[in-house]
Amino acid sequence: MRILISGGCKNGKSSIAENWIAQAHALDPKQPLYYLATMIPRDDEDTLRIKRHQIQRSHLPFQTIEIERDIFNQISLCNPHGFFLLDSTTALLQNELFHWQDPFEVDTQAGQRVAADLCQLATRLDNLMIVSDYIYSDAFFYDPVTELFREELAQVDRAIATCCDVVVEICAGRAIVHKGQDLLSLMDYHVLNAV
Amino acid sequence: MTGLRFVIGGAYQGKLGFVLAQQNLQATQVFTCGLDTLEIDWSLPVIDKLHLLFWAQQQKGIDSQKYLESHREKLLDHWLICDDLSAGVVPIDAKTRMWRETTGRCSVYLATQADEVYRIFCGLATTLKP
Numbered sequence: 001m002r003i004l005i006s007g008g009c010k011n012g013k014s015s016i017a018e019n020w021i022a023q024a025h026a027l028d029p030k031q032p033l034y035y036l037a038t039m040i041p042r043d044d045e046d047t048l049r050i051k052r053h054q055i056q057r058s059h060l061p062f063q064t065i066e067i068e069r070d071i072f073n074q075i076s077l078c079n080p081h082g083f084f085l086l087d088s089t090t091a092l093l094q095n096e097l098f099h100w101q102d103p104f105e106v107d108t109q110a111g112q113r114v115a116a117d118l119c120q121l122a123t124r125l126d127n128l129m130i131v132s133d134y135i136y137s138d139a140f141f142y143d144p145v146t147e148l149f150r151e152e153l154a155q156v157d158r159a160i161a162t163c164c165d166v167v168v169e170i171c172a173g174r175a176i177v178h179k180g181q182d183l184l185s186l187m188d189y190h191v192l193n194a195v
Numbered sequence: 196m197t198g199l200r201f202v203i204g205g206a207y208q209g210k211l212g213f214v215l216a217q218q219n220l221q222a223t224q225v226f227t228c229g230l231d232t233l234e235i236d237w238s239l240p241v242i243d244k245l246h247l248l249f250w251a252q253q254q255k256g257i258d259s260q261k262y263l264e265s266h267r268e269k270l271l272d273h274w275l276i277c278d279d280l281s282a283g284v285v286p287i288d289a290k291t292r293m294w295r296e297t298t299g300r301c302s303v304y305l306a307t308q309a310d311e312v313y314r315i316f317c318g319l320a321t322t323l324k325p
Contacts, residue, residue: 004317006316006317008282134205134316136204136205136206136207136208136278136279137205137206137278137279137280137281137282137283138280138282138283139280139281139283139286139291139292139294139295139298140283140286140291141291150206150207151206151207154205154206154207154208154317155207157317158207158208158209158317158318160317161317161318161319162318167316167317167319169316176316176321178316178317178319178321179319
């Protein structure tokens with residue numbers, strides 16, 4: 001099953017995604033469980049955030065694969081029948097959109113590329129869970145670069161939503177299922193609302 | 196097509212695409228509000244980016260909810276689309292704060308008047324009404 005999980009920040013998306021994929025993996029434990037890590041740490045704050053996530057998932061048997069860019073090269077040695085958690089599209093797009101040597105230079109094809117890559121990934125893998133961030137409901141006129149980032153991330157989200165079997169929004173640790181309700185078992189719903 | 200349909204959701208969620216697909220309409224049948232739109236062209240069946248109309252009206256001291264109420268009869272044959280601006284940090288700037296609140300109040304008004312209300316998330320619609 002391919003699943004997209006999105007929602008506002010710090011509301012339990014990552015925990016739910018980790019527990020959900022780990023539960024699916026527990027039913028077929030001979031297959032590997034992969035964590036596709038996307039964030040390139042830029043400062044101490046990023047390093048701390050990564051550390052916090054590592055501790056959070058340390059009780060689960062994840063193998064971490066760094067896929068900051070060039071997804072397919074990085075996962076070419078992974079077992080496609082394994083269970084994959086990608087967290088998050090936001091960091092992945094950031095890596096592709098911005099050139100860190102020149103913060104004013106942006107790659108306007110990045111959203112399209114990330115969307116195509118992730119949809120292709122969804123067709124290649126049996127079990128994939130993708131985490132994204134919902135950053136679209138505030139009242140502010142952003143600068144053009146930030147606005148471009150929002151637009152491109154939304155493009156990625158919409159494309160993945162089309163490719164995925166299940167789309168879930170998390171709000172305050174509770175799940176709103178937008179697509180694929182009939183594919184979910186009682187156990188899935190239990191994990192979804194367990195944070 | 197009769198009745199008022201109100202479509203809300205975050206920016207770039209695919210709201211307009213949803214409406215066009217529902218009704219098999221073309222982009223030429225959409226009136227898109229901009230930062231200087233004070234009046235809606237009611238001859239077109241779809242009105243997009245209402246939140247920008249509310250911003251423009253606020254700059255000119257026009258009460259957007261009263262504007263909608265005074266055009267209630269015209270509302271009733273349209274698809275109206277508005278960004279949900281309600282879920283971010285309270286803006287530090289008073290004008291932006293007022294705009295956010297106006298957009299919220301007008302959205303509630305439109306939802307009460309509407310026959311159908313949809314929320315779009317990642318291109319997927321949830322029916323909020325009926």
